[in-house]
Amino acid sequence: MKLAALVSGGKDSTFAMYKALQAGHEVIDLITIKSQNPNSYMYHTPNIHLTELFSKASGIPLLVEESSGEKERELEDLERALHKVDVGGVVVGVIESEYQASRVERICKSLGLDVYAPLWHQDSEVLLREMVQVLDIRITHVAAFGFDKSWLGRKMDEKTIEDLKTLKGRYGIHISGEGGEYESVVLDAPFFAKKIELVKTKKIWCEDYGTLEILEAMLRNK
Amino acid sequence: MTRRKKMVERVKKLMNKPEKIRDIGIVAHIDHGKTTLTDSLLAGAGIISQELAGTQLFMDYYELEQQRGITINAANVSMVHEFEGEEYLINLIDTPGHIDFGGDVTRAMRAVDGAIVVVDAVEGVMPQTETVLRQALRENVKPVLFINKVDRLINELKVDKKEMQLRLSKIIDDVNELIKGMSKEKYEQGWKVDASDGSVAFGSALYKWAISVPSMKQSGIGFNEVYDYCQKDDVKSLAEKCPLHQILLDMVIPHLPNPLEAQKDRISVIWYGDRKSIVGEAMEKCDPNGPIALMVTDIMMDPHAGEVATGRLFSGVLRRGQELRVSGMPATSRVQQVGIFIGPDRLEVEEAPAGNIVAITGIKDVIVGSTISSIEMTPFESIKYVSEPVVTVAVEAEHTKDLPKLIEVLRQLSKEDPTLKVEIDEETGEHLISGMGELHLEIVAYRIEHDHKIPITTSPPIVVYRETVQGRAGPVEGKSPNRHNRFYITVEPLPKEVIQLIKSGAVSMRVKELERRQLLMDAGMDKEEAKNLAGIYGSNVLLDMTKGIQYLRETMELILEGFEDVMRNGPLAKEPCQGIKVKLVDVKLHEDAVHRGPAQVIPAIRHAIHASILMANPAILEPILDVYIHVPADQMGSASREIQGRRGQILDVHSEGDLVIIRGKAPVAELFGFAGDIRSATEGRALWSTEYAGFEVLPSNLQVDIIRQIRQRKGLKLEMPKPSDYVDL
Numbered sequence: 014m015k016l017a018a019l020v021s022g023g024k025d026s027t028f029a030m031y032k033a034l035q036a037g038h039e040v041i042d043l044i045t046i047k048s049q050n051p052n053s054y055m056y057h058t059p060n061i062h063l064t065e066l067f068s069k070a071s072g073i074p075l076l077v078e079e080s081s082g083e084k085e086r087e088l089e090d091l092e093r094a095l096h097k098v099d100v101g102g103v104v105v106g107v108i109e110s111e112y113q114a115s116r117v118e119r120i121c122k123s124l125g126l127d128v129y130a131p132l133w134h135q136d137s138e139v140l141l142r143e144m145v146q147v148l149d150i151r152i153t154h155v156a157a158f159g160f161d162k163s164w165l166g167r168k169m170d171e172k173t174i175e176d177l178k179t180l181k182g183r184y185g186i187h188i189s190g191e192g193g194e195y196e197s198v199v200l201d202a203p204f205f206a207k208k209i210e211l212v213k214t215k216k217i218w219c220e221d222y223g224t225l226e227i228l229e230a231m232l233r234n235k
Numbered sequence: 236m237t238r239r240k241k242m243v244e245r246v247k248k249l250m251n252k253p254e255k256i257r258d259i260g261i262v263a264h265i266d267h268g269k270t271t272l273t274d275s276l277l278a279g280a281g282i283i284s285q286e287l288a289g290t291q292l293f294m295d296y297y298e299l300e301q302q303r304g305i306t307i308n309a310a311n312v313s314m315v316h317e318f319e320g321e322e323y324l325i326n327l328i329d330t331p332g333h334i335d336f337g338g339d340v341t342r343a344m345r346a347v348d349g350a351i352v353v354v355d356a357v358e359g360v361m362p363q364t365e366t367v368l369r370q371a372l373r374e375n376v377k378p379v380l381f382i383n384k385v386d387r388l389i390n391e392l393k394v395d396k397k398e399m400q401l402r403l404s405k406i407i408d409d410v411n412e413l414i415k416g417m418s419k420e421k422y423e424q425g426w427k428v429d430a431s432d433g434s435v436a437f438g439s440a441l442y443k444w445a446i447s448v449p450s451m452k453q454s455g456i457g458f459n460e461v462y463d464y465c466q467k468d469d470v471k472s473l474a475e476k477c478p479l480h481q482i483l484l485d486m487v488i489p490h491l492p493n494p495l496e497a498q499k500d501r502i503s504v505i506w507y508g509d510r511k512s513i514v515g516e517a518m519e520k521c522d523p524n525g526p527i528a529l530m531v532t533d534i535m536m537d538p539h540a541g542e543v544a545t546g547r548l549f550s551g552v553l554r555r556g557q558e559l560r561v562s563g564m565p566a567t568s569r570v571q572q573v574g575i576f577i578g579p580d581r582l583e584v585e586e587a588p589a590g591n592i593v594a595i596t597g598i599k600d601v602i603v604g605s606t607i608s609s610i611e612m613t614p615f616e617s618i619k620y621v622s623e624p625v626v627t628v629a630v631e632a633e634h635t636k637d638l639p640k641l642i643e644v645l646r647q648l649s650k651e652d653p654t655l656k657v658e659i660d661e662e663t664g665e666h667l668i669s670g671m672g673e674l675h676l677e678i679v680a681y682r683i684e685h686d687h688k689i690p691i692t693t694s695p696p697i698v699v700y701r702e703t704v705q706g707r708a709g710p711v712e713g714k715s716p717n718r719h720n721r722f723y724i725t726v727e728p729l730p731k732e733v734i735q736l737i738k739s740g741a742v743s744m745r746v747k748e749l750e751r752r753q754l755l756m757d758a759g760m761d762k763e764e765a766k767n768l769a770g771i772y773g774s775n776v777l778l779d780m781t782k783g784i785q786y787l788r789e790t791m792e793l794i795l796e797g798f799e800d801v802m803r804n805g806p807l808a809k810e811p812c813q814g815i816k817v818k819l820v821d822v823k824l825h826e827d828a829v830h831r832g833p834a835q836v837i838p839a840i841r842h843a844i845h846a847s848i849l850m851a852n853p854a855i856l857e858p859i860l861d862v863y864i865h866v867p868a869d870q871m872g873s874a875s876r877e878i879q880g881r882r883g884q885i886l887d888v889h890s891e892g893d894l895v896i897i898r899g900k901a902p903v904a905e906l907f908g909f910a911g912d913i914r915s916a917t918e919g920r921a922l923w924s925t926e927y928a929g930f931e932v933l934p935s936n937l938q939v940d941i942i943r944q945i946r947q948r949k950g951l952k953l954e955m956p957k958p959s960d961y962v963d964l
Contacts, residue, residue: 110829112825157716157838158716158833158834158835160716180834184834185832185834186834192717192827192829192835193716193717193718193830193835194717220960221842222717
């Protein structure tokens, strides 16, 4: 089936897209919703500009839809974007957020589109272990008690997963970051022709949350 | 030894006859002669020799207690006394008088039904007399009075016969005034002490003589005769003619209740369960056929038997091998030994029935205050402590290899002594122990080194401070790290009356809601607020003033966790908070449960409360002690200077014969080393004592310095914290 992938450039949307490709689907469009609201319930906001490089690296065209970020109105923006593509379904990286899943499903249903959510209700730890095998993931934002500045820019690997599990035990975080505990960016994936390189970044830390702002990035041959 | 064996047999026989048992304690102001009295009673009962009593300090069996001449732990003993041709069993608990050990007194009061209040004839009623009397009355423990050191009036103050009588009746009046003030109801019910009905005795614990109105009729020895004997310095004949133990135990038996009478009245005060339940009825009847119901008042480590739990058995018969449960613990454990006390010796017995003070081993996870029972039952109300820990020291094992052992010992010590608080500083890894005073902690350190053979180093004592607010602030918005949840908080000072209710234990989350609401409203709390009490921590409250917010119920537990965390570690210097009313006025929650987990809600709440406190004119409070000094008139100046030089205040000075009694108060922080200084300032002629007097606001010129000092010690940032550190403003 021809699919559009809803991507943020982070690990879950990228891994969902990878799963779709592996299952023999064809991803012909990438959709990114650029929200004005940094605290949107729906969309991933840090470093969303990186999806352009993501598009170039994977060779799949990108559709960027601007959104006001107002709660619930945000969904109309997604609907508008989906009208612009000619596909049979949408691939999304949602794992546990009922809020996101139910809303995407409602819109797709009204447009007669299938929702392809390969990660839905999968075991988070198993997923993470699979992801770090095939993706180069960096942590770009943390927002939960227990994280500190050292997490910003960190590459996800087995050790990272163990540390996340410790935080889960101690503070009850979700290890995939489904509760907004952290956000990530993917620099390389099996379906990338080139990989992304971060040239210039800046760490911004507030009392208990922080962001790795990516000021400059470029593509490099693998 | 054979005499002792005989005694044991008699004790065992009497244990089964509750109407022949008296469970009593002896309470007094420090140095008024409690332990000496206990020794003399034991000597009279043939447990220790007459000659040694008074100097042996039998109940002070802890080596350090004998060295220092003070009692540290409450100790237990059983003895037999003959009264009007019948034998009675007296179970006696000795309690410490030093303020640093107040917790032991409170615990002992739970186990006994009556108390001998000892007052020094020269010093009269003292502050701790009031404290211990209050503790007794609160636990529904009936008092009788023994006025001690009467010979000092005659030989030292050289008062005449008339003056002596006047002084003695003044003491009786003072004690009755206290009883009346604490409980008018009981005073009128016959708890008034009265020389004419025999509930007051006079004498000398050291010289082992005493008289009372009933004894005067029998022996013909009255005040006139006593006066003459004392003047002739012939106390020996006096002790032969009116032996102390005889007169005192003759006073105890008719005037203090047996367990059958006492439990009928006391169960409702010390137990909040359903009195119509099986265990409730059994306890009121002190029924040996009922289920086991034991209240633990003391835990000690025995090198051979392990943990020994001592307590009062209110119902049932304890036997070896019984499977018993400890309140709050899931598993049952098996009784290994049942014992009673004869001085320092625990004597194993086959069984011990309701109404006795007993010791058992083999029960796991038991702490002081635990309820041990054979069936599921409402636990006894936890024992309330009058004072709070005010001093902390850091302890470190000298050799790293001892660290695991030290941790184990500290855990054990805090189990034995609930007024001792042990914490680990997570940042520095230090072990901090907090207690009732400098002396209390010195003793703990001594026990670690001496009994447990772990060489340690201790830091100089550190004062425990509190944080509070003097104004109101808010609503302040606290955001979760993921920005999806918001909490709106206001803070303000909690009225004194409400703080009092919480500290006294009258209001707690365990009290039924309607009852609690009424109490709070009577103390002046707004009806709406009283209705919305969501949590209590220390003397702080959390009120949930929101209405109809979805998902709030399931999030409340996390909110409480955040609240408690701040109340333990205030924003100024991570000291515990006191007297703060925290109101949750509005909440916005993410509708997805995964977005409002503990790592989001707890920090959001914490930030909001931290910032609100910082905006509400926060202040550090310091612990204060009332100081009482008895000193010869010519030393008065030097003694008062010792208080005034310590940021102290003299509240009252009056003279008593050639002695001057100074009442003052001073901060704990300034009283370190007071013992040595006052000794040298007055050539060792001052007698002094202190009493916990609560927390007061630290003078404003010291606030910043002290906050910085604490922050430095705790490894926190030195800058003063600002609200903007926690929330966006």
